[in-house]
Amino acid sequence: MKEFEALTRKNDKQPVRYLIVDDSVFARKSLAKMVELFGGQVAGEAGDGRTAISEYTRTNPDIVLMDITMPQMEGIEAVENIVREHPDARVVMVSSVGYQDNILAALQKGARHFIQKPVKPDTLYEIVRYVLNDELSTLPAGAGGGITR
Amino acid sequence: MRMDLIQPFIGSLDAVLAEMMKAPAKIVDLTMEEEGYRRKGMAASVRFRGQIEGRIVLDMEPRAAAKVAGYLTDSEVDPAEPIVPETVCELANMVIGNAATQLNDRGFQFRVFPPEVLTEEQCAKAGQDSEATILCFETPSGNVHLNIAMRYHARRSRERPPVSVP
Numbered sequence: 001m002k003e004f005e006a007l008t009r010k011n012d013k014q015p016v017r018y019l020i021v022d023d024s025v026f027a028r029k030s031l032a033k034m035v036e037l038f039g040g041q042v043a044g045e046a047g048d049g050r051t052a053i054s055e056y057t058r059t060n061p062d063i064v065l066m067d068i069t070m071p072q073m074e075g076i077e078a079v080e081n082i083v084r085e086h087p088d089a090r091v092v093m094v095s096s097v098g099y100q101d102n103i104l105a106a107l108q109k110g111a112r113h114f115i116q117k118p119v120k121p122d123t124l125y126e127i128v129r130y131v132l133n134d135e136l137s138t139l140p141a142g143a144g145g146g147i148t149r
Numbered sequence: 150m151r152m153d154l155i156q157p158f159i160g161s162l163d164a165v166l167a168e169m170m171k172a173p174a175k176i177v178d179l180t181m182e183e184e185g186y187r188r189k190g191m192a193a194s195v196r197f198r199g200q201i202e203g204r205i206v207l208d209m210e211p212r213a214a215a216k217v218a219g220y221l222t223d224s225e226v227d228p229a230e231p232i233v234p235e236t237v238c239e240l241a242n243m244v245i246g247n248a249a250t251q252l253n254d255r256g257f258q259f260r261v262f263p264p265e266v267l268t269e270e271q272c273a274k275a276g277q278d279s280e281a282t283i284l285c286f287e288t289p290s291g292n293v294h295l296n297i298a299m300r301y302h303a304r305r306s307r308e309r310p311p312v313s314v315p
Contacts, residue, residue, distance in 0.1 A: 026232065026239040029221045067265055096246025097261060099253045115244045118168045
């Protein structure tokens with residue numbers, strides 16, 4: 001399995017902390033495994049948008065990986081709520097459905113990027129580096145690209 | 150059934166299996182059925198409504214589903230473990246999501262609903278409403294079936310205003 005350079009925070013050199021939001025246990029485990037590969041830490045998990053909002057406040061993560069289609073409250077609405085309360089929140093949408101309308105709506109509500117499932121570790125790593133650019137101890141080189149807010 | 154609507158699902162399943170199973174998959178059989186669907190392994194169903202309506206069933210041999218689940222834990226997973234049906238649901242979600250994105254980009258408007266584990270009782274109902282195309286993919290870990298039943302509503306896509314009667 002490919003090895004990734006560990007991503008750490010610039011201010012305290014601690015691992016990047018992630019909040020993973022997806023109604024699928026499989027998807028959460030899959031993303032958590034990638035977070036581990038990147039040297040990160042799972043600060044919290046949520047299975048719906050409503051829980052994601054409370055988990056964000058409780059855990060104050062560096063970045064959120066958010067599904068779109070979920071019960072209770074969908075991802076786009078959750079992003080809107082989180083960003084309203086925490087304008088600096090960095091949220092990456094992770095969804096199997098990549099409709100242009102969905103992506104635009106998410107970006108307009110405050111998401112920083114979008115990645116379509118199945119998620120490839122290389123792609124997610126580059127997007128995390130891009131989105132956390134100024135928060136990381138090592139500066140990204142040529143990270144990200146594509147859709148940004 | 151229109152093949153141009155089915156093709157994105159075939160391409161999507163192929164891509165998802167290649168990524169998640171790290172192994173090639175090839176189509177070994179294609180059949181049409183009008184009777185109630187008989188589940189072959191562990192199955193998940195995803196419904197969609199709009200200009201295209203219907204449902205897709207992803208049906209995997211338990212050892213194939215367990216193999217995918219095993220990538221998460223880096224260990225052997227027993228097909229009876231709860232993560233295995235979850236895995237089939239998420240794979241179905243990815244296959245349908247990717248195909249739906251392609252169809253949406255071509256102008257078809259429809260909504261995709263979250264995947265559900267398909268029980269024996271639901272199987273009989275699942276195939277009663279319409280003709281289904283069943284594709285069998287062969288993988289090194291076992292066969293994967295994709296059961297597609299959908300209708301295209303040409304009238305809805307035109308969205309003509311009602312004609313006034315003098």
